[in-house]
């Protein structure tokens with residue numbers, strides 16, 4: 417594909433957003449949560465792990481540690497035992513506890529509402545902070561770039577950046593801000609159902625006409 421102008425890329429990504437809205441009119445996060453704190457922990461746990469696997473362990477975690485205070489005072493081995501079925505469970509167990517402790521010590525027991533403060537929490541990077549801001553507080557300051565969003569942005573040739581953070585910046589330049597809020601949930605569903613990592617279903621893809629990576 418010849419080098420595409422920013423204008424053309426913006427027009428194409430608008431079509432992508434419209435088609436995503438048609439196919440996924442009610443994007444919803446796959447992780448189960450009922451508070452910003454539980455969302456923060458669930459997203460932290462979801463790194464390198466499926467949302468379904470996280471949804472299996474979080475009910476047990478909340479049964480044992482129903483409050484921020486309870487998790488802050490937990491024993492790391494006990495939490496690791498609950499999380500043992502998900503990847504990196506020991507590190508995540510330690511981060512969950514430290515995260516709860518910092519929310520109590522530095523933020524008055526409330527999950528902070530800025531990207532900068534959220535990223536101070538142990539185990540919370542920009543992707544997690546974006547999701548907490550967007551889904552937990554309805555404040556959209558960016559686009560959470562996980563493995564699906566990264567892959568789709570590259571297949572659609574909307575970014576050729578090697579890092580997730582640079583890919584996010586490329587997307588923020590071409591996607592209108594009012595559309596940022598839906599991107600993560602819609603693109604994740606699309607990535608799971610159609611544009612999968614190993615076998616993209618180009619033959620049935622609703623973006624086939626505008627995708628430079630379409631393969632017969």
Ligand code: SF4
Pocket residue numbers: 571572610611612616617618621622623624627628629630631
């Ligand atoms: S045409 Fe193929 S590569 Fe392009 S978005 Fe669709 S499934 Fe993915």
